[in-house]
Each structure stands twice: as structure tokens, then as C-alpha cells.
Amino acid sequence: MASQLKYKRILLKLSGEALMGEDAYGINTGVLEFVAGEIKQVVEKGVELGVVIGAGNIFRGVAGASKGMDRTTADNMGMLATVMNSLAMQDALERTGVITRVMSAIPMQSVSEPYIRRRATRHLEKGRVVICAAGTGNPYFTTDSAAVLRALEIDADVVIKATKVDGVYDKDPMKFNDALKYESLTYDEVLQKGLRVMDAAGIALAKEDNLPIMVLDMGVSGNISRAAFGECVGTLITA
Template identity: 65%
Template structure:
């Protein structure tokens, strides 16, 4: 590595469940998860502390099940369990590349994960371990985006890195509209007023109230996590005025 210095001391990386599925669209693609683990290892080697929140959409989508008549709370709890499965897979991949990792679950399941305890999570980060927060907030009706915002505040993260399949936030879907224009920066109010697909309104409002910037970037391009951590101007940054 060169002598590049990270601009962030502590980050929270938000991955969608779909990101782990790769091109197969469901389940967990071992090659994808190993690639992400290697990128996280490179970032931690710079001294940046990394926490993770992973969605569960590659296994079970609570909102989709609720729209088909399933009880929303039950569907959301099933979604939370899916996030724990992804968290354990990510932990396994990280440990295999030599990164000490702890999974903390908002739903108590002592055989597979630690309970979520804020001070313990911070201590793990200070010791250079990666912490993965599973089971969302532990409450139905809240998304993993909101869980990411909440956990980022609690651990004192300096930024949320929202990993997606596109290289930022656009005026329209760039896959469908060739005239779509990418934003380099946005304010929280822009995102809320325009209904842009960054994070849901609850998560965005939480970040706005606590002045926590969000960087939306393309995870599919190798090395992008490192580029964001080094402060390169990739993706879209959402922050205050």
C-alpha cells in the first residue's frame, strides 16, 4: 500500500442482501462475499474501524411478504432472521481472510451471536475487530437502512457508506433513462423532497438530525470501499447544507 491516509476513523458500511447474491439474484454468492471481505481487510489494515449492517433481501423480503397478506410484524421478524444468516456468512468470510469479527444481534440468540451491547461494540472496534450488526433494530416496521443509521449514531461512526449497484444517486434510473444525471452532492432535504432512492425517509431523517453524512457508491467496482475511505470523490455524498 502507498502512504495514503484514511479520511474516516470509523465507518458503518451498509450492504444490501442483494449485494451478497451477486448475479444469481438470491442466496449468497461465495465469490462475492470473499471479494467484499478482502476489501474490508484492506480498509482495516489502514487503521479505519469498520462496522457493518447487511440487509436480508436475498433470502427474505418482509415488505414483499406483507404486501401479499402476511402479517407485517411476522414478515419483518423473518426478514431480521435473514439478516443474521447474512451476517454469519460475512463473519465467516472475514475470519477466513484473517479479520477478527463479531456479530451482534438485536434479537437474542446466544448460540450464534452476541447480544447487541453498544459499549461492547465500541470496544471491539477499538481493538480492531469488525462488528456486524444483525437483526435490524430488533423491531418490526423498521428497515435495515434505519438500523444502519441508528447503529452508526450509537457507535459514533463518522459516515455511512451505502453500497449499491450504481455509482451514486441519479435524477432517474440510469439503467432505464439515458438522460439521467448523477448528483455529486445532495442535502438531506433534497433526498426527502425528491423521494430519491438513497435510504428510506426514517433513516435519512435520522442522519439529518445528527449531521451524519451518507456516501452512496458502487460496490461492484473492486477497490471502491478503499477509495471512499481515502476520500476520493466517487459516488454521491448526502450531507447538510
């Protein structure tokens, strides 16, 4: 089974908002269990999986900064919120029998391991899911940038960005019925068209090393598995 995989090592980027489900904020346990089931399905097929989770469901750094809070303080709070999401995901995964490690860029050894690239790679080789928490550990960087950075560090074959929509559109499909979906894009097209796939720093970083990014709908069961076998179930961004 593993020999048929197109992407043997994947970095999965989950948005914090996606974990809210239909709730106004926080973590929806039903969504958490669904995502854990999807990840288990992928791991059982032989995929080595790293995960980066955002914090929009708890605290968004930029939102805090726009209301007068110091940007560095706001971003630090946002990074701590990603640790909360990561611990919740670890718990959900381990209840399904998937061995998981949370590795934080901000040292907090009571609840997680420190992020060390070689150690993260070793966990992956042993079949453990590695959740990389606290972004890059630095303010002014989004979790999108952190996802691309971690993917490059662990030699991932692809970044899968799991969202609430089934790909990248020319405008918000939630607001416009005539929004057009892209099957594929180049890094330059994403930047030139100003498409809000992920921040420009993350796209530029992926472009530099030609790291493919696939954007897909997290809510469709089996999507991540199909992507691992090379099926384009969303929008693929490459050179």
C-alpha cells in the same frame, strides 16, 4: 497511514441484493469473498468498521406483508434473514484473517453476541469488524434505518452505502440511459425529490445529527478504501 484517513470509523451498509451477484436469490460466494477482501483492505489501513447487511436476497419483509402476511411476522423473518447474511459474511472475513464479531439485536447467543453499544465500541477499538445483525430488533424499521442508528450509536464518522450503482441518480440508471448522477446532495433534497437512497426515517435520523452518507458502487475494487481517505467515489449526502 491511519493519520491520513478522513473517516476513521465507518458504518458500511450492504444490501442483501448485492450479495446475490448474478444469481436469482441467496448468497453468491464469489461476491461474498470479493466484499471480504475489500473490507480487509480497509481494516488494514486502520479503519474501525461496523457493518449492517440487508436481507433482500433471502426475504424482504414488505414483500411478505404485501402478499397477506402479517407485517410484524414478515419483518421478524426479514431480521432473522439478516443474521444468516451476517454469519456468512463473518465466515468469509475470518477466512481472510479479519477478526469479526456478529452482534444481534434479537438475542440468539448460540450464534452471536447480543448487541450492546459499549461492547460494540470496545470491539471496534480493538480492531475487530462488528457486524450488526437483525436490524434494530423491531418491526417496521428497515436495515437502512438500522444502519444510521448503529452509526450514531458507535459514533461513526460516515455511513457508506455500498450498492450496485456508482451513486445517486435522478431516476433508475438501469432503466434510463439519460439518468443524471448527483455528485452531492443535501438531506432535504433527497427527501424533497423522493430519491430512493434509503428510507425517509434513515435520512431524517442522519440529518438530525449531520451524519454524512456516501453512496458508492460496491463492485469497484478499492472504492471503500478511497472513500475512507476522503475521495468522493459516489454521491455524498450532507447538510
